[in-house]
Amino acid sequence: SSPVKVFGHATSTNVARVLLCLEEVGAEYELVPVDFLAGEHNTPEHVQRNPFGKIPAFQDGDLVLFESRAIARYILRKYRTPGSPDLLGENGGAEEAAMVDVWTEVEAQQYHPAISPVVFECIIFPVMRGAKTDQKVVDESLERLRLVLGTYEERLSKSRYLAGDSFSFADLNHFPFTFYFMATPYAALLDEYPRVKAWWEDLMARPSVKRVCANMPTKFCF
Amino acid sequence: AMSPVVKVYGWAVSPFVARSLLCLEEAGVEYELVPMSREAGDHRKPDFLGRNPFGQVPVLEDGDLTLFESRAIARHVLRKHKPELLGSGSPESAAMVDVWLEVEAHQHHPAAAAIFVHCIVAPLLGGAPDQAVVNENVAKLRKVLEVYEARLSASRYLAGNDISLADLSHFPIMRYFMQTEYASLVEELPHVNAWWEGLKARPAARKVAEFMPPDLGLGKKAEQL
Numbered sequence: 350s351s352p353v354k355v356f357g358h359a360t361s362t363n364v365a366r367v368l369l370c371l372e373e374v375g376a377e378y379e380l381v382p383v384d385f386l387a388g389e390h391n392t393p394e395h396v397q398r399n400p401f402g403k404i405p406a407f408q409d410g411d412l413v414l415f416e417s418r419a420i421a422r423y424i425l426r427k428y429r430t431p432g433s434p435d436l437l438g439e440n441g442g443a444e445e446a447a448m449v450d451v452w453t454e455v456e457a458q459q460y461h462p463a464i465s466p467v468v469f470e471c472i473i474f475p476v477m478r479g480a481k482t483d484q485k486v487v488d489e490s491l492e493r494l495r496l497v498l499g500t501y502e503e504r505l506s507k508s509r510y511l512a513g514d515s516f517s518f519a520d521l522n523h524f525p526f527t528f529y530f531m532a533t534p535y536a537a538l539l540d541e542y543p544r545v546k547a548w549w550e551d552l553m554a555r556p557s558v559k560r561v562c563a564n565m566p567t568k569f570c571f
Numbered sequence: 572a573m574s575p576v577v578k579v580y581g582w583a584v585s586p587f588v589a590r591s592l593l594c595l596e597e598a599g600v601e602y603e604l605v606p607m608s609r610e611a612g613d614h615r616k617p618d619f620l621g622r623n624p625f626g627q628v629p630v631l632e633d634g635d636l637t638l639f640e641s642r643a644i645a646r647h648v649l650r651k652h653k654p655e656l657l658g659s660g661s662p663e664s665a666a667m668v669d670v671w672l673e674v675e676a677h678q679h680h681p682a683a684a685a686i687f688v689h690c691i692v693a694p695l696l697g698g699a700p701d702q703a704v705v706n707e708n709v710a711k712l713r714k715v716l717e718v719y720e721a722r723l724s725a726s727r728y729l730a731g732n733d734i735s736l737a738d739l740s741h742f743p744i745m746r747y748f749m750q751t752e753y754a755s756l757v758e759e760l761p762h763v764n765a766w767w768e769g770l771k772a773r774p775a776a777r778k779v780a781e782f783m784p785p786d787l788g789l790g791k792k793a794e795q796l
Contacts, residue, residue: 400718400721400722401674401678401715401718412663412666414666414667414670415670416669416670416673416674416677417673418669418673419666419669419670419672419673420666422665422666422669423662423663423665423666423669426662426665427662443636443647443650443651444635444636446646446647446650447636447638447643447646447647447650448638450640450642450643450646450647451638451639451640451643453643454640454642454643455625455640457676458640459625500624500625503624504624
């Protein structure tokens, strides 16, 4: 069977989420570039794949998907091999999958709203629009992030990974925006939360993460 | 031995609590709603923070399992009791449900909830809507619903031929949104409107809506202000 296709570019946080899952399960894939800055995401061809005109889009034979977390779940189910980790926890008891879902939602609903504005203000908006950093937004977000990280520090004192003893989809989902956060001037914030820092370093040491990182910049000039 | 009853902690007017109750009702699972007071700050008290360190409702207790985040609770209830509503038949059908669940969470909810907060909640608490924010979100929601109209013209339900959590997950916030002056955004789209009418007619939805009065139970309070 032919490799699956991911439409987007490797530097995009949501594309990285999908690529990470593909690397985790060892599935073959083809990254098809979508030139965001040239407006390619708004072309009829792309909108057919993602009606909201966003990246990534994904194709596996006749199946076309969008929304990176949905694509990720599909990949982890469809391409999981007997030897590879059960990142969704769906082959364990009901409890394992439920805890993965809880902390996956926590990333989306608690962590992401706190950390992403810092990444947008410090990197994405300056790079893509030449915009100046709104320091007020950054400061408010960092305050929020401190509270979230405090809760994570407490959680990781009781649990090796977020959802339990095993690395899971929940941990993995933190990679894209945290990676870029660590390229902002505020990376040292993680040092104030030693268990979170250790958890992050553990994640960064995974072979799949290293392969995805290789295509993501850490230095930005603007 | 009697199996422990599932417990949901929270106030049922919350669209997030309502999402959990809707799934329990759809799955026919017996549950106990443990009332909490938002006014009294029950969600910030130590024993609740012990259940959800983020201090938000709902929390669901199912035997030894304590869960939070309403979308995770929804997945758990249905995985356990009605997995077909998650498209469990194949990775492909599950993927379609997941796609439209993410659309609900990231495209639909932020816009619909902003309109709800400004147009319903703010006035009930004696405040005024920020019309600029409302207008921005009405424009966003209009675009989102155009995509829904196209989708529902080609597909009976969002994820395919069968109703799923992807459809159901929209019910709580829409129940409130449809009370605002912007309900026309839905009413003017024939397929979206028919889909909404079908959702709200479901017995489980009607049951849950009983706990979701349009004034969030704050009406009497607003009169006294």
